[in-house]
Structure formats: structure tokens, C-alpha cells
Amino acid sequence: MAAGGARDNNADEWLQELRSRATRLLLKEDWEGYIGVCSRIVDDAKADRRVLCSALAHRADARARLGDAPGALADCDAALAADPAHPAALLAKGAVLRGLGRYVLAADCFRAALLPMGSGAAADEVRELLGQCRRLEAQARSGAVDLSEWVLAGFAGKCPDLAEHVGPVEVRRSAHGGRGVFALKSVEAGATLIIAKAVATGRGVIPDADNSGEKMVVWKDLVDKVLDAAEKCPRTASLIYALSTGEEQQDELAVPDMALFNQQEPEDLTLGASLVSGARRREVLDVDRILKVLDVNCLTEDAPSANLLGNNGVVNCGVGLWVLPSFINHSCHPNACRTHVGDHAIVHASREIKAGEEITFPYFDVLVPVGKRQEAARAWGFECRCDRCRFEAEDAILRQELVRSENELVNGGGDMGALVVRLEDKMRKSMVKERRKAFLRASFWSAYSALFDNGRLVRKWGRRVPSESVVAASIADAVGANESVLRAMLRGANDGNGCGNRLEVEDKVVRIGRATYGKVVKRQAMRALFRLTLDGDNSKCL
């Protein structure tokens, strides 16, 4: 009896010592160390269900913090097998499932954890989590996002949490080569098409844009995080392997089943299989292939049209991998653009899209002449053969004028009003149709902008140049809206120099605003965005 008592005392002391060690590691946020100590408690406490379950729940929490969702879920399930009502295990499992976008399952866990809680601050917190799950679940289904409060609060605090959403789109074989994303129904400008959470992002503050050393640090950080995510989760690895390495024959690229991107709830049978097996067996990664995939598919957060909402605090260099948006091809007259909010990329229509049309966004600035765009496309490893490029590179009548204007732009310095007037005259004489006119105005946008920025030049050329808002509206219709075009539209409307009466102009401004930022804010917040757009110099820190 005495020997047994001494052994119990020793065991208690040993457990106490492990707990103190765990607390010290917790305070230091040394999660690896904390997991190690929790594992020793789990090994030693097999007979004591209470100690075992709480050590498993704590280890789950630490694993989730390190991005090991499968490991965390396995721990929660082990704890709940021993005690199905264990509150900490239910809360930890709810948090992991919420992070995985399994809102219905997460809500079930939070509801079960709430049962014995009654009232009080802790119960209120769990109720708040339940409410978040309901809101995110509804948003995942509808794609409806409302960032108004955040925008009106001056982007203060954490950016709003979003759920992933797959709108009316499908991956199919594309005429551009390989696969592309297509609209399944007609949508208006501003409609949300996809909301995707990054597999990982790399971010940094780079004072000097030419500093390639600092950019490499951000890139390396991204690569490490992507490899880590793929290693921990077989589903993530299989999503990455579905992307192009840039080395395949275009017609060899398999078209993925859309079910791969839709996380079905609650009857998603793959959840247990893919996640739990990952906890036991880490993936053996094809690192070389993943590096090639990253080269071809990574997107930057400074996408045209994403400067305001997408400016993640003080970060000015953000790069990441968003899987479904990576299937979207480039066009020089794109119909979609993306906005980045936290780790989520929202892809929305930047002009009207018809059912069956391919969805495209710009990989680079498309408000430049064809020569510059072709250079940028080559840097991406492809020849752009979109209608706009073909028209601008091949039109026999306009070609000479375009080459001359492009040279003048490159050399700079001249009277940009003269260039614009010559181009407008040539287009009028050659009876260039509205859409093609808009293509050319977009190509020489910097000349138009320089002219509109200079009151003296505007007065000099008077009625021989179209108004700023007429040019902006035509570009927005043909090439899609973006912040630079919106700014011109707003300036034109403020000067009373709009295209149409006051109401028509206001309506156009709101339409182009929605097409630029997506339908993510209500009118009042849209006005706040307009003010920022007007002041904006694209390097604004919000």
C-alpha cells in the first residue's frame, strides 16, 4: 500500500513537472516543444481519462497553430473517443473544422460544447463562434460578401474572415491552351465568381522595388509554407499537383473535376480519409514539381484593380498560391479581376460575362501598347493571341500609326495631346468600331492620362479630344474596369465633364466602381472607396 502510494505521489509529481514545463513552453509559444511535452503526458496518462483527454486537446490546439489540421483532428477524435462530451476537445475540433471551411461540422462541435456551459463569458464566446460558423456557411453558399463596416472603419483591425466560394464556373479545356475557367451562366459586372483561400502566402515590406534579395526572402518564405502545407495534408498536395508545371503538352493537361474544389458538407466522406491518413503518414513530396507549379501559378497581391482593398496593411509585396484562380488564363481584354482580402482572393467580373464565355484576368498591366504586352506575356512563357493583340499587331491600316505612337510613348517627353488627337483622327477616318477604339485607347492610356492630368493641354486641344469620362467608360466596357480607369471616371464626373446627365453619370460611376472592386460593399462604403481611389497613388497604406 505504502509503495503504491509512493508510486502515485511520484507519478503526480512527474505529471506536475510536465504540466509546469508545458505552461512555460506555452507562454513562449514554442509549439513544437509544447507538442513534445503534451505527447509525454499522453503516453504517461493512458489510465487517467481526464488527464489524457485534456493533453490530447491541448496538443490538438498546438498542432492546429502549426497548420497541422490532420494531426489536430486526429487528437480531437482520440480525446472524444474516450470522452464524447469533452469540452476542450469539442472546442479544439470545432476550431480546426472552422479553419478547414467545414462550418456545419464545426457548428455541431461548438453546439455540443455549449450544452453543459449555461451562461457566462465562456458560453458567450462559444455562441459567438457558432454565429460566425452560421454566417460563413451562408457566405460559402451564396458568395455574398459585405466589407462595408471594415471599409467605413478605415480598414482598422483584423480584416473580415471570409469563406471559400465556388460560383457559377467550371474548369474546361481552353482555346488559349491547356485548361481555363468558364462561366456557367451570364453574370453582370461586379458579380463574385470565386473566393479562394491561399494554400500559403509570402509577404514582406520591401522599401526598394528593385531589391531582388528581399523579394527572394518573401519567395522562400512562400515556398517553405507551401511545402509544409502539402506535406501535412494530402488533399492540399493533390490540389497543387492538379496545376500546370508549364512543361506539359497543353492537350495532356487533365481537366479536374469541380468536386475537387467544392468542400461538400456535411456528408463529405473524403474528409476523414484524406485528413486523418495525413496525420499518420506525412506526404513524400515531389519538391521539384511543386517548385515548377509555383513558378507558373503564383499570383501577386498587387493585381491591377486590387490596390485599395488588397493592400494588406503595410505589406507592399505579397505573393501566394490560390488553386482554383490559378486555372484562369490571361487576356489583354479580361472580363474579371481579383481583390485580395487577408489570405482570400475574390475573383469577380470586371465587365458583363455571358454564359459559356471563358473567364480571364490580367496577369500584367494591360493598359499599355501591344509591344509591351507581348514582352510581358513572353516573360510568363506564352504568346498572347487574344483578339485585342491580334487586331493591334496585325491591322494593316493602323499599324504604322500605332508603331509611331508606341515609339513616342517609349521616348516620352512630347505633347501627349498631339498623340491622342492623331490617334482619335486616325480611328475616326478609318471608321474603327467602338470596341476596337476602346482597345486602342486602353493601349495608349498613359498618353490619355498625361493629357487629362494637364489642364493646359486639355484647354489647348479642346474638343479635338474626347472627355476623360467618355474614354474611361469605353475602356471599362471593352477591357474591364480597374482603379486607374475608375479614377478617371470619377474625376470626369466631378468636373461635370461626364458622359450623359447627372443621374446617368452617377449610375456609370457606381457600375464601374462595382466592376473595379466587386460587389463587396454597400453604397456608403463605396463612396468611401471612391474618395480613397481619387486620392490614391496606388502606394497608399491603409
Ligand SMILES: C[S@@+](CC[C@H](N)C(=O)[O-])C[C@H]1O[C@@H](n2cnc3c(N)ncnc32)[C@H](O)[C@@H]1O
Ligand atoms: C496560371 S496558368 C493558367 C492555367 C493553365 N492554362 C492550365 O491549364 O493550367 C498560366 C499558364 O497558362 C497559359 N496561359 C495563360 N493565359 C494564356 C494566354 N492568353 N495565351 C496562351 N497561354 C496562356 C500559359 O502557359 C501560362 O504559363
